[in-house]
Amino acid sequence: MNNLNQTIMIKFITKPFEKFQEKQLLLIGISTALVFSLLQLLSKCRQIAILKTVETTEYPNFFQIIADNIISTLLMSLVLFALGKYINSKTRFIDILNTVLIARIPLYIPILFSINGYMNNITEPLIEKITNTSEFTNLSIPLMSLIVFTIFGLLIVLFLIGFGYYIYQGFKTATHLKKTSQIILFILLILITDIIPTRLLTTLY
Amino acid sequence: MNTKNKLPILCPSCENELRVTQLSCEKCQTGVSGSFALPLLLKLPQDELDFVLQFFMTSGSLKQMAQQMNISYPTVRNKLDDIIERLQKLKNE
Numbered sequence: 001m002n003n004l005n006q007t008i009m010i011k012f013i014t015k016p017f018e019k020f021q022e023k024q025l026l027l028i029g030i031s032t033a034l035v036f037s038l039l040q041l042l043s044k045c046r047q048i049a050i051l052k053t054v055e056t057t058e059y060p061n062f063f064q065i066i067a068d069n070i071i072s073t074l075l076m077s078l079v080l081f082a083l084g085k086y087i088n089s090k091t092r093f094i095d096i097l098n099t100v101l102i103a104r105i106p107l108y109i110p111i112l113f114s115i116n117g118y119m120n121n122i123t124e125p126l127i128e129k130i131t132n133t134s135e136f137t138n139l140s141i142p143l144m145s146l147i148v149f150t151i152f153g154l155l156i157v158l159f160l161i162g163f164g165y166y167i168y169q170g171f172k173t174a175t176h177l178k179k180t181s182q183i184i185l186f187i188l189l190i191l192i193t194d195i196i197p198t199r200l201l202t203t204l205y
Numbered sequence: 206m207n208t209k210n211k212l213p214i215l216c217p218s219c220e221n222e223l224r225v226t227q228l229s230c231e232k233c234q235t236g237v238s239g240s241f242a243l244p245l246l247l248k249l250p251q252d253e254l255d256f257v258l259q260f261f262m263t264s265g266s267l268k269q270m271a272q273q274m275n276i277s278y279p280t281v282r283n284k285l286d287d288i289i290e291r292l293q294k295l296k297n298e
Contacts, residue, residue, distance in 0.1 A: 018280045021271065090286075095279050176283045 016102060016166075017173040022094050029101025033073075036108035037065045043114035049197040050076055050100075051160070053110055055120045072197045076100050079193045080186075084175040087182050091175045099170025106162030113152060122148055214248055222248070248295050253288050260285065 012019050020028070040047075046060050047053045050072050060068075077097045084091035113119045122145050129141065171177060171186060216223055225241040246257060263269040267285065271278045 018277055019275070021277060025277075090282060092279070173277065173279050173283065176279075176286055 015169065017095075017099065017170045022098060025098040025102060026094070029098055029105075032105050032108065033069055033101065036111055037062070037069060039115070040065045040111050042116065043111050044117035044120055045111060045114035047072070047107070047111075049194045050104060050107065051163070051194045052198050053107075053114075055114060055117075055123070057120075068197075071200070072194075073097075073100050073104065075197055076190070076193055079189055080171060083186060083189055084171070087175045087177060095174035096171070099167060099174055103163050103167035103170060106159040106166070109159055110152075110156060119152065211251055212247065214243060214250075245292060245295055249288065249291065253291070256284060256288060 016025065016028075040060060041062060042059070044056050044059055045053050046056055046064060047068050077093070077100045080100065081091065081093050081096045084096055126141060126145055126149065167190065168183075168186075177183060177186065214223055215221065223243070225239075225243060227236060227238050228241075229236040246254065249257065259270055259273070260267075263273070267281045268278055271281045274281065
């Protein structure tokens, strides 16, 4: 019985788009986005695109956080919906929106590292030291900073893989994606679409 | 014990499609011999046949099916599309 529950649990985590109904996915996606938006008030960072988080010198305000989130999520959803409609005319917007909302969850986690500018306090002196030291051999970096920096880097890679996994799973379920050429187009479109808000949001407000 | 035998649709030896060669009346034992093709729907595997039956029983409501099967709406729709594709292939064979 325990094994069966475990298997069901694993399926809910690995294949959420097959197991959860659309209203449940929407609720999970929006509530997670709201929780992390509130946590972001304590951090010194802004998510200016789905794949781009920047460290800031000041705490962001709630309007900035919500606007960043809505613009990048809606933009990605609309572009992927257009591609979804092209691949399969039965594609629904709600399934694409849920895909983007759920896929973003792993990328919210790095916000926790920026609470009170924690990551900024480690990376800034490190970058300053690297840029100001003329000879690489004279570089003396505190071991603790290096360990934290490496772990953080590895975690970011892991979260990006998580994003890639969920966005692919969700899009595949929403559109019945099968052809390799469509998969390549899907990946390219995600990368291109994510550049737009980075340019837009940093100049708008 | 009452066991329900699964209708074989492929030859267990060479995996070629099976045909009906004999039918008989259980009451008077009259037998009919010949070579009859299986109806299109019976050529589907059992799980897909069950899916079609459920689709029929829910009056074609994919939303209701998704709730009954505890899976998402697009997953049900994708499965239906796969079955339609398979039936079209079988029809053209």
